[in-house]
Amino acid sequence: MAEDFLLMILTLDATIRVSVPLILCALAGLVVERSGVIDIGLEGKMLAGAFAAATAAALSGSAWVGLLGGIGVSVMLAMLHGFATITHRGNQIVSGVAINILASGLTVLLGISWFQMGGQTPPLTGAARFSSLSFPGADAVADVPLLGHLYSELLSGHNVLVYLAFLTVPAVWWLVYRTRFGLRLRATGENPAAVDTAGISVVRMRYLALIICGILCGIAGAYLSTGHGAGFLREMTAGKGFIALAAMIFGKWRPVPVLFACLLFGFLDAIAIRLQGVELPVIGEMSVQFIQALPYILTVVLLAGFIGRAIAPKASGIPYVKEH
Amino acid sequence: MASAPDKLPAWVDIGLLPVINVALAFMVSGLLIAALGQDPFEATWVMIRGAFGYEESLGYTFYYTTNFVFTGLAVAVAFHAGLFNIGGEGQAYIGGLGVGLAFLALDQYLPFALMLPICIIAAALFGAGWAYIPAYLQAKRGSHIVITTIMFNFIAASLMVYLLVNVMIQPGQMSPETREFNSATWLPYMHEALAWFGVEVAQSPLNLSIIWALICCVLVWGLIWHTRWGYEIRAVGANMSAAVYAGMPPARIIIVTMCISGALSGFVAINEIMGVHHKLLLDFAAGYGFTGIAVSLMGRNHPVGIVLAGLLFGALYQGGAELAFENSAFTPDLIVVIQGLVVLFSGALSYMLRGPAERLYFALATPKPAEA
Numbered sequence: 001m002a003e004d005f006l007l008m009i010l011t012l013d014a015t016i017r018v019s020v021p022l023i024l025c026a027l028a029g030l031v032v033e034r035s036g037v038i039d040i041g042l043e044g045k046m047l048a049g050a051f052a053a054a055t056a057a058a059l060s061g062s063a064w065v066g067l068l069g070g071i072g073v074s075v076m077l078a079m080l081h082g083f084a085t086i087t088h089r090g091n092q093i094v095s096g097v098a099i100n101i102l103a104s105g106l107t108v109l110l111g112i113s114w115f116q117m118g119g120q121t122p123p124l125t126g127a128a129r130f131s132s133l134s135f136p137g138a139d140a141v142a143d144v145p146l147l148g149h150l151y152s153e154l155l156s157g158h159n160v161l162v163y164l165a166f167l168t169v170p171a172v173w174w175l176v177y178r179t180r181f182g183l184r185l186r187a188t189g190e191n192p193a194a195v196d197t198a199g200i201s202v203v204r205m206r207y208l209a210l211i212i213c214g215i216l217c218g219i220a221g222a223y224l225s226t227g228h229g230a231g232f233l234r235e236m237t238a239g240k241g242f243i244a245l246a247a248m249i250f251g252k253w254r255p256v257p258v259l260f261a262c263l264l265f266g267f268l269d270a271i272a273i274r275l276q277g278v279e280l281p282v283i284g285e286m287s288v289q290f291i292q293a294l295p296y297i298l299t300v301v302l303l304a305g306f307i308g309r310a311i312a313p314k315a316s317g318i319p320y321v322k323e324h
Numbered sequence: 325m326a327s328a329p330d331k332l333p334a335w336v337d338i339g340l341l342p343v344i345n346v347a348l349a350f351m352v353s354g355l356l357i358a359a360l361g362q363d364p365f366e367a368t369w370v371m372i373r374g375a376f377g378y379e380e381s382l383g384y385t386f387y388y389t390t391n392f393v394f395t396g397l398a399v400a401v402a403f404h405a406g407l408f409n410i411g412g413e414g415q416a417y418i419g420g421l422g423v424g425l426a427f428l429a430l431d432q433y434l435p436f437a438l439m440l441p442i443c444i445i446a447a448a449l450f451g452a453g454w455a456y457i458p459a460y461l462q463a464k465r466g467s468h469i470v471i472t473t474i475m476f477n478f479i480a481a482s483l484m485v486y487l488l489v490n491v492m493i494q495p496g497q498m499s500p501e502t503r504e505f506n507s508a509t510w511l512p513y514m515h516e517a518l519a520w521f522g523v524e525v526a527q528s529p530l531n532l533s534i535i536w537a538l539i540c541c542v543l544v545w546g547l548i549w550h551t552r553w554g555y556e557i558r559a560v561g562a563n564m565s566a567a568v569y570a571g572m573p574p575a576r577i578i579i580v581t582m583c584i585s586g587a588l589s590g591f592v593a594i595n596e597i598m599g600v601h602h603k604l605l606l607d608f609a610a611g612y613g614f615t616g617i618a619v620s621l622m623g624r625n626h627p628v629g630i631v632l633a634g635l636l637f638g639a640l641y642q643g644g645a646e647l648a649f650e651n652s653a654f655t656p657d658l659i660v661v662i663q664g665l666v667v668l669f670s671g672a673l674s675y676m677l678r679g680p681a682e683r684l685y686f687a688l689a690t691p692k693p694a695e696a
Binding site: 038040080083084085088089090091093094095097098099100101102103104105106108109112113119239242245246249287289290292293296297299300303304305312 | 360361408410457458461465466467468470471472474475476478479482483485486489490614617618621653654655657658659660661662663664665667668671672673674675676
C-alpha cells in the first residue's frame, strides 16, 4: 500500500516535471491567440529558447543569464512572427511553419559550428543549471508516510522554473480577465474593428501579446535545457510545442482548464513509460504508442465537438486591415 | 489622358516578385554561411556541382525532386480551395502503409504490371483516407484543419511505430521493418529502365516514379484549371460565400479536395517504398511533407512552378549532402535553415515587397506629361 502510494507520488512528480514546458507554452499560445494571432511556432520558439539558454548558461556559468538568453531569442522569433503577420499581413500558419523549420535547423547548425559536439551544447553543472529547491524540513519529513512523501517528493524538490510555471497560471488568468490590458486583448481577438474604433491600436496589442508569448516560450525552453536537462540536445522539444497547442485548444483558451489539460497530457506522458509491458485489468497491455498519441486523439475528438465545443477567438488567424 | 494602371502586371506579380523573395532567402543564407566563417560563393559552387555536376548526383537530385513534386502538389491543391494541408507528412506515411500492405499481401502472386496500379491505388486510398477525417471534421464540424492535420501527423507517427514494432516487423529481426518485397515487383530504377534502351547511366535511387510525378502535374493542372471540379475548388478557395450562393456544396468540395491532396502526398510512398527501400520502415517520409509547403509557396501553387521549386529543393538536398560531405563545417541542417528562410520570405513575407514594388512600378509606369 505504502509502496503503491510512493509510486503514485513519483508518477505525479514526473507529471509535474513534464507538464512545465506544456503549461508555459500553452499559456503563451493562449495569450497570443486571444489577441487574434495564431501561433503554431510555439515549438520553434521553445527549441530556440532552449538552445539560447543552454548556450548562454554554458558561456556565462549562470542559469539566470541563460534564462535571459532564452527569453531574448524566443522574443526575437515572436517579433519575426509579428513582423510577418501583423505588419505585412502574411499567412500566420506559414510564418509559424517557417519559424519551426528555422529553429530546428539553426539550433543544430549553430550548435555544431560553435561547440563541435554533434549539435549538443556543453553539459551544464553547478550554477549554470537551475537546481532543485528544497523546502524547509523536506528531508526531516521524508520518511513520514503519506504527508511526508507528499511534501518532500511532490511539493518540494523542484527547480524555481517549475514553481514559476505554476504561478504563471493565476498570473495569466488575472492578466486576461481582471486587467484593462486583458479586456483589450480579448476584444482584439474577437472584434479588432471595435478595438480600433475605441482608439486602441490593434497592431500594438498584438505585438504586446507576442512579446508575452515569446517570454513564456523562452522560459519553457530554458526549463528544458537548464532546469529539467543539463544542456541542449538536438530536437529536444520533440513535439511538446504541438502538445501545448493541443492543450490550449483542449482547455478552450482559458487558463485554468488549460492548466488541467497540460497536467493530463503530462500525466499521459509520465505513465506511458511506466505502463510499458504492464498488464492492466480489463484493457490488457496498453501500447506506449497509443498513450503517446492520446493527447492528439483527445484533441481531435474535442475539436470534432464530441466532448463540448472548442471555439477559438473569432478573429484569430485573420490579419487586421485598418479602414481608411 | 491615359490613366495609370491600378494593378501590377502579371510578369511582376508572378515572375519578378517570387524570384526576388527567393533571392532574399538565399542572400540571408549566404550571410549566415559567411557568419559561420565559410565562403558562401564557394559553398554555392560546391552545392551546384554536387547537385548537377555528374550523372549520379543528377539522379539523386531528381529522386528528391520526385518527392517534393508530390508533396508540393498536395499542398497546392488544398491551397486552391483555401485549405492549409499541413498533414502531408502523415498522409505520405500512411500512404506507405497502404503500399506496404499491398506488397505483403500480394507480391508473391502478382506480376509487376498488376502490382504497379494496385500500389498506386493503395497509396492514394490510404493517403486520402488519412486526409479524409480532418477534411470531414472541417467540413461538417468546423474543426480547424490546420490543427487537426498537425494532430494527425503525430497520430500517424505513433500508429506506424506501433504497427512496425508490434505487428508488421519481420519475425526474428531487431529493426522495426517489414520483410523485403519480392524483387520482381519493385518499381524499376531509372538506370535499369534506360538500360533496356541501351542507354548507360550511373546508378542512383532515381526510379520510374518521377514519370508518375510528372503525370500527376499534368492531371492537377487539368483538374484545377480545366474541369468543373477545379472551378468549384477555386471558387470555394476564392470566396466561400459566393461559391455557396452559386449553389456549390462547400462540404463536399472541401472533402474531395483534401482527399486528392492526401492521395498526392501518399504517392511519396511509391517513390520511397516501391522504388527505393522495397520494404516498409520508420520515418521514410520525414521532412518531405513540410518541404512540400515551401515548394508549393515558391511555385505559386502552379504545377510548372512546383516542378521548378521541387527541382530547386531537390538540388538543395543533394547539393547540401555533398557540401556536408566535403566540408565538415556544414551539416545537412544548413538545408533545413535555407528551407525555413524560403518559407519565410516566399510565404510569410511574400507581401513585404509588394507595396514598395507597386509604388516603384507605378512611379515608373505613369506616363509623363507629353512634351509639346
